[in-house]
Amino acid sequence: MMPLLTVHGLSMRFGGVTALHQVDFTVQPGSITALIGPNGAGKTTVFNCVTGFYRASSGTIHLQDEYQQAEGIDLLALLGEPLQWSDLWQPHRLSQRLYYKMFGGPHLVNRVGVARTFQNIRLFNELTVMENLLVAQHNQVDSGLLSGLLSSRRFRAYEQAAVARASAWLRFFDLLPEANRLAGELPYGYQRRLEMARALCTQPRLLCLDEPAAGLNPNETKALSQLILTLRERFAITILLIEHDMGMVMDISDHLVVLEHGEVIARGKPEQIQQDPRVLAAYLGTQTAEKGGL
């Protein structure tokens, strides 16, 4: 099957620090792929490159498009690339580059179906939980300024659908009672789930979760694992996951990619990775690995 996401030769440098070096991996549609590695290995940086917040120093990132064309969508192009001389005799390319240079950015990456959560939670703190979810549906609800100002029937219908969709996701994450609270005053664990719900409201094909289980107790982590599995099964959402909770990772993921010092040191099925000596040395540590399956 053609992969949903293909990352090839991805490198990222910050001044002197090389955060990523020649990273290659793919994400199959409908899979749960986990990205693991020690602290500072570059996992979040991979996310940032994929979702367009950082402009990769080199490499390519492609997302399979809806018609499954061979090359897919070049995510890096959406961010706007520097103009090149060769563009001069390719007016179409030129116009496209100019367009992306002016209007490109991470928001376009989201619009082609990639949503994410953040390691440091980023909610709209002064908005209510429900409003947080409605903001996420901005692009779907947008029905024109005038129709909104006049509160047309169409607009109200859209709005109602958005609220319904948001409520459904809130129920999914068991947050419905909090719908009218301010997001900023929720406890940490709720905020994490709210962020996931918000990302899902943008109707993504690929959902990137950065440590979703941080701050959850083992019981809650279990429940979350279940939810993630449901997401894949019921809603056909592909998931790319960063997580340090090995129990969870080993339970739910189909495929693992291990990073260390910005380089991929192993990839494969959970069982393989658990035995891989390099991974054991670099990341899991020998004793923890035994308890991994907790």
Next chain:
Amino acid sequence: AVEPIKIGVAGPLSGSDASFGEQFWRGAEQAAADLNAAGGVLGRPLQVIKADDACEPKQASAVASRLVDREKVVAVVGHFCSSSTIPASAIYADAGVLMMTPGSTNPLVTERKLSTVFRMCGRDDQQGVVGADFVVQRLKAERIAVLHDKTTYGQGLANAMMTRLHALGKKEVLFEGLTRGEKDFNALVTKIKSVQADAVYFGGYHSEAGPLVRQMREQGMKAPLISGDGIFSEVLVTAAGGPAYVDGVYMTFGADPRNIPTGRGLVELFRKNGYEPEGYTLYSYATLQAIVAAMKATQSTDGEKLAQWLHNNAVETVMGKKAWDSKGDLQVSDYVMYRWDDKGKYKEVE
């Protein structure tokens, strides 16, 4: 008790021009006190009402409506800044209230021919002429730099001066504006120096003229500075940083009211109260005198009637005899040239 006759005194009592507003108020207040001591008008006492426009057109309009509609004044002494006087005068004219400004010299104030609008001072176009004539004929200056402070008043004055300069067949070597409220004009002074001006004409107020002349002298320029009534104030000396710096500054002004015999007693009175009646203080005093004279003569407070009378009659004031033309300007403008000396005093130039 008898209902007092209310007269508004409007000017900038706050903001950067507050010192002129203070002069207006002091003069009018004293005049009202004196007139009341003499028995008031039409058997009623005078009451002056302070109104602050901060030299802002918006506030001037607000103040004008308030004076007219709330306070029900019958006449107004004010405003000061021409940009305030112009919109405010429209409101007074509309309500038929007499307005006489002691200090707005911009031609536009009376050029709009509003029937109840007068002024107690000259016009910039008259003042500029005197200035230009003096620079060319008396100082024999060849290279003249003309500066202004980008206000209605300052720019108007500088333009009037230039028009006359061109009529006299001369051309300025520099024409530029500076910003009110700044103190550092060194760059401009260096520039004046570099064009080798032998006279500098400045349309503006003393708060900028002071630092300007000081910085000219500090940079070794000896050319005279000529200006208008905006710098007519002893404060020029403090603003310039000492009497040594104002030596060789010239300015046009009406015949100094403080030197007019009729005014001498009044000046003494002011000084006794610890106030130097400089600038527009006596103008403001005289303005109130003129208004009251008209009331006495017509036995009325109706703006139109007062205006009618003022257009046709002369009034004896503390500043001498004054009469107005059909626009409301003074018939005789008596601009003369003064020169400051190194003691910080000024004298009329013979």
Next chain:
Amino acid sequence: MSESRSASAVTPEPLLRVHEICAGYGAIEALHGISLQVQSGEIVALIGANGAGKSSLLMSICANPPARKGKIFFAGQDITVLATHQIARLGVAHVPEGRRVFTYMTVAENLAMGLMALPEQANHGLLQAGGGADPEQIYHLFPRLRERAQQRAGTLSGGEQQMLAIGRALMSRPRLLLLDEPSLGLAPQIMGRIFATLRDIVKEGTTIFLVEQNANQALQLADRAYVLVNGRITLSGTGKELLASPEIRKAYLGGH
């Protein structure tokens, strides 16, 4: 329960004594009459579900938000009346939820900030160049931080920031260390190292009060533990007791 009573019989005055405090935010009350004690030299853990009020309790001990009712004693002194910075200067260090590193400062400067709580620095030494204290131990504990010593803390990875927050709190060698989910975002290996370190520093005289979601590890580590449910303490006991308790296993450990 019986454990803690007998413990208080041995040492009459615990290092930290929280007596029936209520605290909250605006109209919301998050803590409803909490009482607990931490003896000198102990590791005490606090566990509870999301939103139980664990972080609120830790912050309340630092008077932010201050307790509305009840009293808090630290080493016998009533600290309910003190301001946050005064409490910190008594030797209470805090690793707060969300790390809160100073993003525009370098790692080294962040560590030096940990010294601000030392009384001599707080009162007299403000004009000294500072930084005289030794971050070496911290760097030894987290070698990663040494590599990044001159990097701005805001650009660190999440786990590195967590290390920094812990390191900063350790700098002043506090008498009481309040830890709010120290394992958050840390790789398993580092986590093991941190828990080992916590045991060590207790030996050096620091007392630890710990909120931890990784209940398994926390209960293994802790001498005693409390369970918080909806702003109320419902259970307490030694770590082992709680670890063995079926309710706890069901509610927090994901056991069956």
Next chain:
Amino acid sequence: MSSRVSRALRVAVVALLLFAPITGLVLSGYQLSIHWQRPLWLAAAVLVGYFTLSWLMQHLGWLDRFAASRSAVQPTATIGLSGPRPVWIGAAILFALLLPFVLGKYAVSVAILALIYLLLGLGLNIVVGLAGLLDLGFVAFYAVGAYTYALGYHYFHLSFWLALPLGALLAALFGMILGFPVLRLHGDYLAIVTLGFGEIIRLVLNNWVSVTGGPNGVSVPFPTLLGLEFNRKAKQGGVPIHEFFAVEYSSDHRSLFLYFLLLIVVALLILMVIRLKRMPIGRAWEALRENEVACRSLGIHHVTVKLSAFGLGAMVGGVGGVFFAALQGFVNPTSFTFFESAYILAIVVLGGMGSTTGVIGAALLLTVLPELLRDFSDYRVLSVGIAMVLMMVWRPRGLRQRRRPFFVIPAQDLPKAPVAVSQGVAEQ
């Protein structure tokens, strides 16, 4: 008790130190005139004031409330249905309609000014309160509106009714022109750039004498109503309205006309703002204020969203400008100083950022109050300053907090799982 006395004494000593040189030693020329009683009186006043205040606070329970509001905790916003109750709205409308007939002409002129400021406040509220972009040069758009009408009339005989949309459009255009390059800037850099832009506009208006008349300004005719003029004699080639209706001429007609026109415009605007806040675009503004990164991760293009806020705010400013020009009959650059921007900002902040009701209250307060204070003459501006500080201290979060909309979620007729999404995804 004694600690209060000693504190009060300390305060008095500080007050004495502060007042002694400035009020006690008055400069005249290079000499001083000494008024030694003045600082003593002032310090005594401070002493007494401090004493009574602290006594009052303690005995009337103010202290507790103050202490509570000062605590380090950030109080949470209360959530409730947004907007005041209909009774109040009705009363406000009734009052606005009756005002000219009850309070007289002067009140109308004050009210007109208040409405113009309200307009500006609402405009700036979109930019600052909702979108969180600190704009210190709002007056630029106001100036653009005013000069559009003034110069438009001067050169092309543009009528008020044409100038109104044109001024709005032009101001919006200026907003976008300014907005596009500077939206990369964050927080206070944006503030200074907008401040600079405001100053540039004013300075150009002032210096470009040949076109704008410079400091002399431009005069502006009063608007006509369907070709009917509000003058005693027709000037713009129309018919004076009093002749048309065969009534006596009165200058009151003008202000009444302007007042009601403004009332309609402001009412429409308020409705618009209330709607906007509940529309996707309004929510996007607020979201952007809260967290730009998160917004971008959700597919919101920050530049266009910010620009829309900037443009819309500027447009409202432009409308305000056209009205201002019509009211004044004369515009010159002195009406468009930085202070004006600051004052409008004060309206927004005092109102409680983002709250429409708050802005309405603050605009009325900040325009009516200085008028009421006119009786204080010399002390008027001082009192305005004191009032501003006191109001901020009294209500640090503004007169009214922005309330969040409350969503009622009917629990029963909800699907167990997010069906809508599942269908959406399945189709892909």
Next chain:
Amino acid sequence: MDIYIVGQQLVNGLVLGSTYGLIAVGYTMVYGIIGMINFAHGEIYMISAYLTAIFLALASYFGLQSVPVVLLLVLFATVFLTALYGWSVEQIAYRPLRHSNRLAPLISAIGISLILQNYIRISQGARNQGVPPVLDGVWRIPSSAIDQHFIQITYLQSLIVVTALASMALLTWIIHRTALGRACRATQQDRIMANLLGVDTDRIISVVFVMGAAMAAVAGMLVTLNYGSFDFYIGFLMGIKAFTAAVLGGIGSLPGAMLGGVVLGLAESFFAGFVNSDYKDVFAFSLLILFLIFRPSGFLGVPEVEKV
């Protein structure tokens, strides 16, 4: 164009820029710690001008003659009282607003600046005030045989430049090298965390206000002595210029404030001197805008790179 003119404009710009810089430092310090634009800072500077004149007059009233003694006494008294003003303003108008939104102190600052202006106007009168010339004297470098061709700098002007540089260096050292400075920066970035670490943030904020006011006092005194005249309104324009300078240099950075001031001063001088003084402010502001578009955090500001 003659070399002496260019040189003189350079000196003019440098001096003007240094005065901007001196005041900008106060803005930047206060901004650097509570993230608030202290619009009343210009008024604090204005008050220090009045205090300078009052104390100078007082000195001559008591018959003090020796110039250095007089200047030192006046400096001490002015700095002390101005700092006290700064401190009181902070206590009255900003401290109660600690937990409000970010713009509330801005409005109360505008209120304070109205209060201070009118307080001075009412107690000292609206007229221009001045100080007699003190410390006269200039250095002149002749650039050609013609006696009008020279570059000059007065003693006072050079004092302004030197003081500006020295005080900026001192403050930079404090902020970057001392524990106090670190506490300041921590307070700015996360007040609650700083508090948790034992920093008395209220005190730190007061200290910063006092330091900012003291800088304004030094500036006020030097500028007053140099230009000899002032009124109750000078704070406004100077405030805006200094604020511009602070932003140009990268707000929050002390050397940046100085650099921004000098650049602004030079830009104004050269534009006024060689192009047109009508449009010099237009030029300065356009320069600012253009510059910020290409370098969004000023000369020396920390770029806002946010780790996602």
